[in-house]
Amino acid sequence: MPTINELRSERAKVNASVQALAKIEADGGQLNAEQVQQFTDLQAKFDDLTAQIGRMEAAERVAAAAAVPVDRAQASAHQPQAPPAAASMPATPRTPEIPGLGMSRMVRALVAAQGNQQAAAKFAADNNFGDDVAMALSTLTPGAGGVLVPTNMAREVIELWRPKSVVRTLGARPIPLNNGNLTLPRLKGGAVVGYIGTETDIPTTGQQFDDLKLSSKKLAGLVPISNDLLSYAGTNQNVDKIVVDDLAAAMGSREDKAFIRDDGTNNTPKGLLHWALAGFKFIASAGDTLQKVETDLNKLILALEAVDANLGRPGWIMSPRTFRFLEALRDGNGNKVYPEMKDNMLKGYPIGKTTQVPNNLGAGSNASELYFVDFNDCFIGEDETLLIDYSKEAAYKDGNGDMVSAFQRDQTLVRVIAKHDFGPRHVESVSILTGVTWGA
Incomplete structure (x- = not known):
């Protein structure tokens, strides 16, 4: 049966x-x-x-409802002793998908x-x-040249590329975009109170409001995958993991670049670099002595503290070069200045290390940036619908900018399209140190 x-x-x-x-x-x-x-x-x-399935499910429910506990002592007293059970195999954990x-x-x-x-x-x-x-x-629902992925599967892949995006990992809050748009009101200027003299008029001050407007931007990831993997007919988790990792890495990497450094033009989100106010951008001190490094780091933290930022979930974003310099920095006694960096923490706040922060900026093409942000104040408006398409004939540019034929390489190009936008509710929650040449 x-x-x-x-x-x-x-x-x-x-x-x-x-x-x-x-x-x-x-x-x-x-x-x-x-x-x-x-x-x-x-x-x-x-x-x-x-x-038939309905009847079998109903039978299972009836059997479960009718089950009663058995008193083993009473049962053994009224029933003949059963032969000893055969030795059973030890239970083995099921391999998780x-x-x-x-x-x-x-x-x-x-x-x-x-x-x-x-x-x-x-x-x-x-x-x-x-x-x-x-x-x-x-x-599946046909889309613009592809198919719309069901929400449950789309959510799986989105969850996978989230850890590959340091902005998400550090605590930026995702919120759904209704019809591709969302407006979040914020208090720009608060009421002012103070002491006054006798028979003096109380000054009136009004609260000022502003908005954070999020509108969906289309992110398209193009992932070349070997046809040998895609054509494999059987179920093999190793094969599936390679395909999924390629998709998640491509989307997570490009998303991170947008949320950190894109300028909001050409249909891209506006990143932290361009959300930060001019007064919250500092130029790194000349030299890399311990005293200068400490001063520069404290400038970023103090910028947020000075405006009473909530600091609900603050954190750092830096390039691997900056991370390694700070991690190796020692005092006059040879002790590490920031030993907590082995746990990806700096001055008590978590670190996001990413190559999306470049090391070739400035006149000398050797400068980088360091970000200190309250990520609890940053929002990612997202549409969890994914559009997926593929081609075996198209060409693409590799990491070196060279044109590659998918047909000649025996590859399939899988294109995944997602929609989202990014912004801080309070722009005073972002401070940036530019011209960082530490470790150059």
Whole structure:
């Protein structure tokens, strides 16, 4: 007798066949008599399987509800002694599925089926990719040249690229974008109170308000993946992890660059560098002595403290070169000045280390930047809908700017598009040290 899971898998295959027939008419075609009969038979089979699954689920619920605890002592007194049970095998933990597994298998199925959603659903069912993947593929919504990923799978991948973005890791708060836009009011100037003399008029002051407006910006990640991996038919978590990691790394890296340094033009979000007020940007002191380094670091912290910033979740962003310099800095006795940096902390605040902060700035092309930000005051408006597309023929530029043919390399380009925006609710929550040549 088949199990519930086997029946569900069979129902998913029937659904894929039904959707393939329905697509013929949706595309302007017409079903012949044999196909009409096949559609009717498949529909009846789908209904029968659904009813059978429903009965088995109901039977399980009834059995669970009717179960009663057994008094072992009383039972043994009235029943003959059962033979000793055979030795059982020790329990082994189930190998956990990697995050993003469904998304990876959905991409592989779409590529294997040349973009045909119904064929991809059948491919997923035939290769044991899971009922959730097969059903998701059969109900995908076409988008601008690709397909919209189901929310559950999209959320998996978004969660994966979040740790690869230091801005998110340090505590910037994600909020949903309704219809692609969101306005957050903020208090710009507060009421002023003070002591007055006898028969003196009380001065009136009004509160001033401003807005943080977020509007969705389209982030497109282009990831070249080997066709040998994508065409692998069986389920293999190592293969799926490579595909997912490539997608997450590409999106997380580009997102971080936008949130830190993009200027808000050309359809990009406005990053921290351009949100910071002029009075909150400081030029690093000449030289890299301990006293000068300490003074510069304290300038950034004091800038936020001086305006009574909330400091709900402050942190640092710096390049790896700056991190290594500070981590190795020693005092006159040879002791490390900042020993807590082994735990990614500096002056009690967490550090985000990223290559998205360059080391080739300034007149000498050897300067970097150091950011101190209250990330609890920073918001990421995001739409969790992902659009995914692929091509085996397109060309792309590699990290060196050279044009590469995906066809010649036997690769598939997977393009993932997400929408989001970024901004601090209070711009006084961002301070920046420029011209940092420490470790250059």
